Amino acid sequence: MMAKSARAAAAWRTYREVTKPGSPALMTRVRAIPRLVRAVMRGEYAGMGKGKLALLGLGVVYILSPIDVVPDFLMLIGVADDFGVFLWLIASLLGESGRYVEHERAVIQGRVEGRTP
Template identity: 50%
Template sequence: MVFFGGLLGLMGLATLAFRDADVIGLPAAGVGAGLLLVGAGVVGLGFLRRSRARRRRAARGEPEPIGDVFERARALPRLLRAARRGEYPGLPTSRMALWGFALLYLVSPIDVLPELLPIIGVADDAGVAVWLLTSVSTATGLYLRHERDRSQLPPR
C-alpha cells in the first residue's frame, strides 16, 4: 500500500507540475491535488497496516525477520541451498515455484496488461516485482533469524 500511495502522490505532483490543460474535463490543479492527498492517505494507511501486522505477529510469537538488504541478499543462495537439501523447512517448495513463475512472468514478453496502455500496462509488472522482492526479502530475513538461533544453541 505504501508503494501504491507513493505512486499516486508522484502522479499528483507530476500533474501539478507539468499539466496545463484539463484532465477529463477537470482542472489539472484539482486533479493533481486530489491525487496527492489520496496518495498521502494511502501511504499513511499502509504504514498503519504494517505496524498493526507487526504487533499481531509479535503477540502470536512469530519470529521477526532480521538483517538489512545486503545481508538478506547474501543469505539468498544459502537459503535456496538449505531449502533444496531439506535442511530448512521454513521455505516450502511451492513458494520457490511461485518465485520462479514470477521471474518468468517479469522476463517474458507476454503480459496480462500490455505495455501499450500508458500507466496500467506497467502496473502488473510492478506489482509482481514488488511481491517478489517482498517475499524473497521476508524469507531471507526469517532464514537469517533461523541461522542465528541455530548458532546460539548449545552443542549436543
C-alpha cells in the first residue's frame, strides 16, 4: 500500500507535469489514451511496451474488481489500496499519454518538414 505522503507526492508530480507550460493539456492527454493504446498494440509507438500496457490494464481490472488484496470492509485501509492504485494508474496514463501526444506532434512536424519518421 502506498503511504499517504507518497500518494500526495505522486499526485503533485502529475499535476505539475500536466500544467507545465508547453505541455499537452489534461483533456488532450485524456483524448490521446485510446490512440496510445492502439499504437502500442500495433507496434507503432516504441515509447511504451505491451508489458506496461498490460500492467495498466491490470490496474484498471483491480480498481473495477470486487475482489481486493485488502478488503474494503476494513474501511480506510481497504479503500486506501484502491486509491493508491487509482493514483498510480492516473499518473501513469497521463504521463504516457502526454509523451505520446508529443510523439505525434514530432511525427507531424517531421512530415511537414519533409522528414520521414
